[in-house]
Amino acid sequence: MQSILAVDDSPSMRKMVSFTLTGAGYHVVEAVDGQDALEKAESHDIDLVLADQNMPRLDGIGLTRKLRENPKFKTIPILILTTESSDQMKQAGRTAGATGWLVKPFDPNRLIEVIQKVIR
């Protein structure tokens, strides 16, 4: 079973994502912000990181950057959840090394669709 690290400071979003992905057959590990996510990524075997952009302490882009600095996470797929798909956001995401993005709010089915394009 594939493991997904779901990072979001909003409990309701986190639960919703967790529920959605678990139903689709993934194992989900939750983190409350970028900092927490870094710790969890170290201690769990993760196949994909799904991170909200706007979070306290360490945001999605920041988390991406830090993960990429670690050789262990050089190739792990990282998807950023963002409420806008502006040039600026995309540029930042690309530079930080993210794999892709998904605009919020999203339909749960779409979330699964996108994830399945990256890992099975």
Place this chain on the structure above:
Amino acid sequence: MSVMGKTAEAVPTGTREYLTFRLDQEEYGIDILKVQEIRGYEPPTRIANAPNFIKGVVNLRGTIVPIVDMRLKFNCAQADYNSFTVVIILNLRNRVVGIVVDSVSDVMELTPESIRSAPDIESAIDNSCILGLGSVGERMLILLDIEKLMSGVDMGLVTANE
């Protein structure tokens, strides 16, 4: 049972069980569902300036419960306190209260057919609290709306503006 109405309820439909007890010469029946338990009498803690029929309060497993002596309230011939004195603990909508009666008999099941209304019955208890007359063989039970009876201002448990 509906409560707090000015007139007594209509005669209850469906078969119900009633706990029967005695006050002087009369036998009364009350809805068994309102009865929490039956206990012996223990001297309550007196509450000053309360009416004489409110004997005081007792500790019932941590809850403070007032004890009302119905024999005193309804001017019965005698009101002794001994090892046979019995207290019915009622669990009503807004309160738990104990009433002292002469004796408790049994639990009777009454069908609607055995109950008839009793608009003018002469009883120590106010007619508005009487639901009807139940008959079982030779016995005549005065069925009481115990909830309404205990909530009346004259029973001393509620203040005027409750």
Place this chain on the structure above:
Amino acid sequence: MAETYQEGSGAGADFDLSQFYQIFFEEAGENLDQMEQMLLDLDLSSANDEELNGIFRCAHSIKGGSATFGFSDVAELTHQMESLLDRLRRHELQPVPQMVDVLLESADASRSLLARHQAGGQGEAVSTTSLVRRISELAAGLVPSDAPAVAPPLPAPAPQVAAPAPKAVTPAVAGQARTLEIQIGPLERPQQADAIKELFRDIPGLGAIRDMESTQPNTRLFAVETTSTNDDLLDLFAFHVSKEQVLIRDAAAAAATDDADDDVVVAADGAGGEAYGFFSDAPGAPGTDAPRAAAQAPAQAPKAAAPKAAEPKVAMQAQMESTTIRVDVKKVDQLINLVGELVITQAMLAQNSRGLDAGAYQQLLAGLADLDRNTRDLQESVMSIRMIPMSIVFSRFPRMLRDLANKLGKKVELVTLGEATELDKGLVEKITDPLTHLVRNSCDHGIEMPADRLAKGKSEHGTITLSASHQGGSIVIEVRDDGRGLSREKILSKAQERGIEVSEQMSDAEVWQLIFAPGFSTADEVTDVSGRGVGMDVVKRNIAALNGSVEIDSAEGYGMKVSVRLPLTLAIMDGMSVGVSDEVYILPLSSVVESFQVNADDVSTVAQGSQLVKVRDEYMPVIALEKIFQVPRFDPNKSSNIMVVVEADGSRVALLVDELLGQHQVVVKNLESNYRKVPNVSGATILGDGTVALILDTGGLVRRARH
């Protein structure tokens, strides 16, 4: 909630998101609280990035959640708030008081909309049109048409966005602010488009315009924010460029089409914007080599070994995630009840075992001693579950005071001390109303208008201080202000007017107590805030009902201090048992001052049968419990000859009893739940022998003696 999704397939499954609504409502509530707090704390002259980002994130989070769960009215409003906050955090705008005001009001509106959804969506939703309009005007750098009378210091035009002098006439806004991308070209000379920029500079209220880099030759590209319609803009531009040369697009839509080539855009959503996308050549992106797949195989083996080491870490992290849990108050109360019962049972055991032979029952007695200790510890622990910090009580005051001060035209600062002081949850709910009244009083009657304060040589800003601290077995809460204080003369004359007996000899403390009389108010005008004079006596009654006391201290011209003293918890009290004939009564230990024996000579009878006793230099009224409670006396040899002096409500009285039986902690039981309020009695408790003893209302007794 019916589960309607099918496992595994992922496509076309129905998701019932309503199971997350409750979590979202709570979360949104917390975000709104936080946002409100941060807005109130915001220092407009030197707002830092962290603060602005924090506020932005709150609005952003609520927007995201409400959009995801389908609460579009909330999403729309918070989206507007977010836009304004985004500009603020990017320093494109200077924060002004009107922004804080409209954001606070919008937070209130969001709360209301969410509450409506939480309750099932019935009834009319509060209207947000005016709020949205005001937000957009502020976001566009303008002062809204219903700006409050107090004109704020206007900010210098922010860089990049050339906002016209905001002091100018407020324009009739056509609709809400939109962000547009306007492309003008092809032009023979690109400078022709400069005139367009000038339009925005010269026409107040038109909006804001900024240059963007154009990818096409001879074409100018602008980012524009305006509330005007496209047609209006075209008409305007027509002076300088022909309509065919102008292309107006929604900024979001414009961005969408631009980067189509760069990334692997896989889908667009219904609105024409993008739904998701991948960066070409990014690790893990579909279409690139999937190095992950290769890594899977060797990863299998270590995976098996990893779980064991991961186990303890997982547990620890689960703990870190939730250091608090939410518990239903009913469960806590039930727990406290049960522990209370345990205490009583344990006391009974202790009492019954007193007569046992220590030698023969050594183990039993040792066990009981342990039980005693354990029960006490358990009780303390359990009681502390209900203790919450005063900050919860204080939290509502900054906002309330701000709104009130604004309304009255006064400048008031709130200082809070001792927020960490804890008190029982049951008290929190009951203390909030009285405290609110006291704070309103201070603001309304105490603190003077800014001009008056300056004239008196005081600072323009009045200060109200709320403080809480533990003193002995009580919690003391003070409301202090540096306003005009109480006027002794006014109070005395008002009291005389109302027929209350007063004298010039009365001490200040006694004069201040007069304001607790029902209907008393020396306010010159009745403001609808707190001038009707129904307040102080209700405050005092409420506090007395909590077994507490209120004291006032004041210095005319300097200010006033109201001190509220409350027992730490409603449920447990330190009591002193006294005996009268065969009955036992309990006095709150906190009100007991002293006790002594008396002879008949020490007591003098005065008019109407009331008695006095001389205690050192003071004459004190005597209340014989035997008389008040009509205690039957069976033993003529016993009589009351012990005086217990109690103090409550600012005065003292001596209670005449037979004997002092001891001091101990008592669990306070409510008499009124099954019975009714009894005069001079505040509750009941269960003694070690299982019988009930009445707890006396010393405040009531003291008041009784006064008449």
